[in-house]
Amino acid sequence: MYISFGEAETFLRNCKDAVIITHRNPDGDCIGAGFGLKDILQQLGIRSRVVCHDDFPERFDFLTNVGAGEDFEPQTVIAVDVADPSLMGKYQEIYGKRVQLCIDHHVSNKNYAEKTLLRADASATCEVIYQLAESMGLDISRHCAMCLYTGIATDTGCFRFDCTTYRTHEAVADIMKKFDINFARINRYMFDVKSEGRIKLESMLNGMMELYLGGKLCIIAVTNEIMEKVGIDSSELEGFANLTLQLEKTEIGIFIRERENDFKCSFRSSGDINVSEICQQLGGGGHAKASGCNMAGTLDEVKTKMIETVREALC
Ligand SMILES: [Mn+2]
Incomplete structure (x- = not known):
């Protein structure tokens, strides 16, 4: 079932002990969305853990170094940026059939979750999460802002791809206005620095x-x-x-x-x-x-x- 921002807010405010699933071959958007949502849940007093089939690449250490979260038996299953449960890798078997909330921006989303917050016109799942935080009236943390910026920057190819809209720029402009973050440095690590x-x-x-x-x-x-x-x-x-x-x-x-x-x-x-x-x-x-x-x-x-x-x- 597709849901609105308001319904997603109600869900999040009432959930407990959440596992947040990202997709295999993790990219900036699913990592940013996972860790950004973890911050938001923490703000709401809800503990959560981010999981991924693969290790998070080192260049995302500045986002993931807060730790994936505590170990607990999850009561809530959330997927971010995962259009199809098969993209969960080993977590498909454990959680694939009981995802309660999926937050995504893929037009091909399989609608596999109980509730799906899908914005196919958003450049990134991180843009959807930014809009969600806005509609909830939350002041996101600096770390959350870094997560969301990174996801939006990477999924838009640094604001070059077709998926980039005025709303993308508005979201990022707002983040830039509120937070003193070295954005150029993030861009350098996302787009310029390469291994030998x-x-x-x-x-x-x-x-x-x-x-x-x-x-x-x-x-x-x-x-x-x-x-x-x-x-x-x-x-x-x-x-x-x-x-x-x-x-x-x-x-x-x-x-x-x-x-x-x-x-x-x-x-x-x-x-x-x-x-x-x-x-x-x-x-x-x-x-x-x-x-x-x-x-x-x-x-x-x-x-x-x-x-x-x-x-x-x-x-
Ligand atoms: Mn994405």
Whole structure:
């Protein structure tokens, strides 16, 4: 059931001992939303714990160093930025069927929770949480402000992507007005600072771009072998997907990364093609301009399937 800000407020004010689930391959938005909501609950006198299938990458230490939360048997299950319970990884089995509240901004949200606060026009789940705090009349903490800023900045590619609206800027303007935070420093760590392995991989990138369908489709695939060679793990591949759209004629970019048992495929659209629809055909989902799906098989099989599906979508 989709709910309003008012209903979400009532839920939050009356909940107890909450576990907050983020998605696997955690990014700035789910980490910011998880830890930001934890702060808000704390303000309301409610204890909570943030969980994730994967470790939080080190560059988010400035948000996660408050600790994930106490150990307790949760009475409330909340998911943030999780469009589909399968994205919870190992937590799907434990909590997937009993999520009471989901806060999200993915148009492809599977409506799996008892109550869903969905704002598909929001740039980030952190923007939704900012609006929620506003409507609750809460003065958020400085740490919460850093969490929400980071989620909004990362999901908008530092306010460049299509999902950025005047409301996004208003939210961030308000945060900037109220808090003395080194935003430039956050941006530097989110967008500029890279590991040596990542720099090595980026220098290999030009040779790894594969063009199909007359250049309208660009695929970059990073295998475990390549990651091992340059010495990075998949948590450092954030932001790579956008590099598939650098060529002017490219309409769809797909960034494929190998995982243990399958391939994670991130789709980007530079124009009018809705990649969320393409990904939903492949069992995934996301946003119109940025979506993803997971595919099993060999890399060649996965690529063939991608090319065929995109070919049909381009017709
Ligand atoms: Mn998000």
